[in-house]
Amino acid sequence: MTSALSAHLALHASPTLASAAEAVRLGVPVEWIPFAPLLAAVLCGILALRPGDARARYAGAICVAGLGLAFLTSVAVAVSIGHGTAQETIFEWIRFDRLRADFAFFLDPLTSIMLLVVTGIGTLVAVYASEYMRGDRGYARFFAFVSLFITAMTTLVLADNLILMYLGWEGVGLCSYLLIGFYYEKPAAVAAAKKAFIVNRVGDLGFALGICLAYVQFGSVEFAVIFEQVEALRASGAEISTAIQAIPFLLMLGAFGKSAQLPLYVWLPDAMEGPTPVSALIHAATMVTAGVYLIARTLPLFLLSEYALPTVAWVGCLTAVFSATIGMAQYDIKRIFAYSTVSQLGYMFMGLGVLSSVGATFHLFTHAFFKAALFLGCGAVMHGFAGQLDLRRLSGLGRVPGWQIVTGSMLVACLALAGFPLTSGFFSKDMILAEAFVTPGPGYRAIGWIGLLTAGMTAYYTFRVFFRVFLGPVQYHPGEEHHGHDDAHHFHPHAPGPAINFVLIVLGIGAIFAGWVGVGGAHHGWFGSMIHHSTAAYEAPAGAAHGGFFSNPHQWMMLASSIVGLVGIGVAAYLHLLNRPMAERLRRAILPVAVLAEHKWCVDEGYDLLIRRPLRFIGHVCYALGDTLIINGLVALGGAVPRLIGAAVRPMQNGRLQGYGLGMAGGLATIIIIVWVML
Amino acid sequence: MTDALSVLALNHYLLLSAVLFVIGFIGFLTRRNLIIMFLCTELMFQAAAIAMIAFGAHHGNVQGQVFLIFILTIAAAEAALALALVVMLYRRRPTLDAEKWSELKG
Numbered sequence: 001m002t003s004a005l006s007a008h009l010a011l012h013a014s015p016t017l018a019s020a021a022e023a024v025r026l027g028v029p030v031e032w033i034p035f036a037p038l039l040a041a042v043l044c045g046i047l048a049l050r051p052g053d054a055r056a057r058y059a060g061a062i063c064v065a066g067l068g069l070a071f072l073t074s075v076a077v078a079v080s081i082g083h084g085t086a087q088e089t090i091f092e093w094i095r096f097d098r099l100r101a102d103f104a105f106f107l108d109p110l111t112s113i114m115l116l117v118v119t120g121i122g123t124l125v126a127v128y129a130s131e132y133m134r135g136d137r138g139y140a141r142f143f144a145f146v147s148l149f150i151t152a153m154t155t156l157v158l159a160d161n162l163i164l165m166y167l168g169w170e171g172v173g174l175c176s177y178l179l180i181g182f183y184y185e186k187p188a189a190v191a192a193a194k195k196a197f198i199v200n201r202v203g204d205l206g207f208a209l210g211i212c213l214a215y216v217q218f219g220s221v222e223f224a225v226i227f228e229q230v231e232a233l234r235a236s237g238a239e240i241s242t243a244i245q246a247i248p249f250l251l252m253l254g255a256f257g258k259s260a261q262l263p264l265y266v267w268l269p270d271a272m273e274g275p276t277p278v279s280a281l282i283h284a285a286t287m288v289t290a291g292v293y294l295i296a297r298t299l300p301l302f303l304l305s306e307y308a309l310p311t312v313a314w315v316g317c318l319t320a321v322f323s324a325t326i327g328m329a330q331y332d333i334k335r336i337f338a339y340s341t342v343s344q345l346g347y348m349f350m351g352l353g354v355l356s357s358v359g360a361t362f363h364l365f366t367h368a369f370f371k372a373a374l375f376l377g378c379g380a381v382m383h384g385f386a387g388q389l390d391l392r393r394l395s396g397l398g399r400v401p402g403w404q405i406v407t408g409s410m411l412v413a414c415l416a417l418a419g420f421p422l423t424s425g426f427f428s429k430d431m432i433l434a435e436a437f438v439t440p441g442p443g444y445r446a447i448g449w450i451g452l453l454t455a456g457m458t459a460y461y462t463f464r465v466f467f468r469v470f471l472g473p474v475q476y477h478p479g480e481e482h483h484g485h486d487d488a489h490h491f492h493p494h495a496p497g498p499a500i501n502f503v504l505i506v507l508g509i510g511a512i513f514a515g516w517v518g519v520g521g522a523h524h525g526w527f528g529s530m531i532h533h534s535t536a537a538y539e540a541p542a543g544a545a546h547g548g549f550f551s552n553p554h555q556w557m558m559l560a561s562s563i564v565g566l567v568g569i570g571v572a573a574y575l576h577l578l579n580r581p582m583a584e585r586l587r588r589a590i591l592p593v594a595v596l597a598e599h600k601w602c603v604d605e606g607y608d609l610l611i612r613r614p615l616r617f618i619g620h621v622c623y624a625l626g627d628t629l630i631i632n633g634l635v636a637l638g639g640a641v642p643r644l645i646g647a648a649v650r651p652m653q654n655g656r657l658q659g660y661g662l663g664m665a666g667g668l669a670t671i672i673i674i675v676w677v678m679l
Numbered sequence: 680m681t682d683a684l685s686v687l688a689l690n691h692y693l694l695l696s697a698v699l700f701v702i703g704f705i706g707f708l709t710r711r712n713l714i715i716m717f718l719c720t721e722l723m724f725q726a727a728a729i730a731m732i733a734f735g736a737h738h739g740n741v742q743g744q745v746f747l748i749f750i751l752t753i754a755a756a757e758a759a760l761a762l763a764l765v766v767m768l769y770r771r772r773p774t775l776d777a778e779k780w781s782e783l784k785g
Contacts (some may be wrong), residue, residue: 653784654781655780655783655784656781657777662708665704
C-alpha cells in the first residue's frame, strides 16, 4: 500500500477484537435467539401441513411468541455484552483438515444492534401480520416462513465464521424466495420470486468464492482468526498480494446482490409481489441490510485493498441517485418505496465506503424503523382499499374516518425518510453525507454532493406519495381484490384494526426518536460508542475538518441537508397538493424522460437483451445439439438394439405346445450327448 | 442286503422304464388333446419313478423308495392342479385342442 490514496486510508484503527476488546461471559442463553423462532417455524409448519385446519389461526400467536422471546433474549444479550465481545460455541459443525466452522456465535456491539433490529422489527411485523394476513388460506404457512426467516437472519448476524454466515445468508434468500412467491397462483409473484432467487445467485457466487479465497489465503474462515491476520498484515506494512485484495471484491459482489445495489438491484422492486408485511420486514428493514452488515462485519478485509472501499462508496452513491430517479416517476406506492429502499441502501454503502461505519449502521438502524412504518402503512392502505396502490387513484385518505393513525405514522415516517430536521433519518443521513466530505478518497467530495442531491430527490418522491394519497380532496377507487362483503358499487374501505394501528404507532415513535440514540458526545452518542467497540470500528483520521462551522462538514451538513429536504418537500407540496394539474403539465413537458423513468430506464429490457436472450439462444442450441441429437439419439439406440433382437427371435414362439416339448427334449438330449462325450 | 436286485433284473426294469418314457414322450408330441397330453406326462413321470426304485433295490438302500413317495405326493398335487387348469381352459373356450390355445405366440 504505497499510493497516495492508501496513505490516506492508512487509518487509525480502533481496538478490534484481536487486540483489546474485553471478552464478556454471557449469562444469557443466546442460542434461544435463532432456536425460538425455529421452534415457532416448525410448529407453524405442522399447522400448515393440513389445509383448512382450524387450529391454523394460532400460527400468528406462535410466531409472535417465538419472535418475542428472541427479542427479549436479544435485549438481555445486548445488556450483557455492553461494549465487550463474546464467543459462544453451540455445537461443532464442520471440522475438516484445517477448516473449522462450528455452529458458533460471535457477539460484539454491532451484533447486538443488528439482533435488536431484526428481532424487534420482526416481532412488530408478526403482530401486524397476525391481523393483516387473517383469512388467508396460507396463514400458517406465512408465519412458518417468517419464523424461519428470523432464524436464518439471526444465524447470519450471530455467525462467528464465514461459512455459518453463508448458511444464514442462503437461508434468508430461501425465505425471501418463498415469501415473494407466497401467492403462488399469481404468475407475477412466481416470476418475481424466481427473479429474486436467480439474481441473488449471481451475488452469492461472489460471496462463496470470497469465502473460498479467504480460507485459502488465511487458512481459516473464523472472523477472529482472519481479523488477527489482517491486523498483522496491516501492521507489517508488507505488500499485499492480489489474491488477498480480491477477497473484498468477491464479498462485495455478494453484498450488492443481497442488498440490491447496481447492477443487481433489479429483483427488489419486483419482490413487492409478496405480502406487504414481508416487504416491510425482509425487503426493507432486515434481509436487504445483510449486505451492509456483511461489509461492516468484514470491514478489516476491505481495508486491505485501496480500491475496495471507494468501489463500495461509488456503487452505493450511483445506486442511490439512480433508483431515486426511478422512484420519482413511479405510480405504485409500494414500488416507490421499494426504489426508495434501494436508494437508502445505497446511502448505507456510501457510508461504509467513506469509512463512516457508524453512519452506515446507524442509517440501517433508523431506516429499519421508518421504512417498516412506510411499508406497513402502504399495507394498511392496500388492505383497506382492496389492493389499490396507484397514487393517482387514491387521495385524501387522511380525512377518511379510521385512517388517522395510518396517516399520522405515514407522515412521521415520510418526514424521517425525507430527512426532516430532528427526525431519525435526518441524523443518520447527515452522518454519512458529512463523512463523505471529511474522508479523503477518490471523488468522495462528489459522492457527498450527489448524496445531497439524492436527499432532495428522496424528500420529493416521499412527499409526492404523502400529499397525493393522504391529503387533498377525498377520492378513491378500490382495487381489484374484492372481499366477500364488498361489491363494486358500494365500496367501504375498512379501516385497520388494533394490531395494525398499534404497530404503526410503535414504528412511528421509532421513526422520530430512534435518531436520538446516535446524538451527543464526541462519538455520536450511545450508538456511536457501540459501533466503536465493534469490529467495524474504523474511521478516517480526524483531521483539520473539525474547525469552524463552515469548515466542519458535520455541522454545516445539518443545515444543508435540512434545506435540501425542505426544498424537496416544498416542490412536492406545490406539484402534488396545491397545483396537481401543474404536475401533469410538467410531465408532458419532459415527456420522453418521464416515460423512460416510468419504465425504470428500461434496465430490465436491457438485461433481457444482453443476458437473457443470449443465454436462451445458447440454451436452444444446446437443446438441439446435445439433447435432441446426442442424448435422445443414445436413448433411442439403447431401445433399438433389444427391439431388433426381439424381432429376430420372436418367430420361435410359435404357440405349438408340441413344438416346445420337442425343443425341450432336443435341448436335453444335446446336453446329455455333450456330457456323454466329455466324460 | 442279501437279496439285492441283480444287474440282469435291473436292466429289465430300466428297459421297462425307458419304454414307458418313450411311449409317454411320443404320446406327448403326437396327441393334441390336453388331457391325453397330460396323461402322457404322467407316464413319463412314472417311468422315472420305476427307474429310481429299481436302482434303489439294486444298491440295497431305501432312498429310491423315499424318492418314490415324494414323487407320488407331488404328482397327486400336480395332477389336481393340471386338471383344474384344463377345466378352467375348457370353461373359457369349449375345446381341448392344444393347437387352439396359442394366444401367447410371438
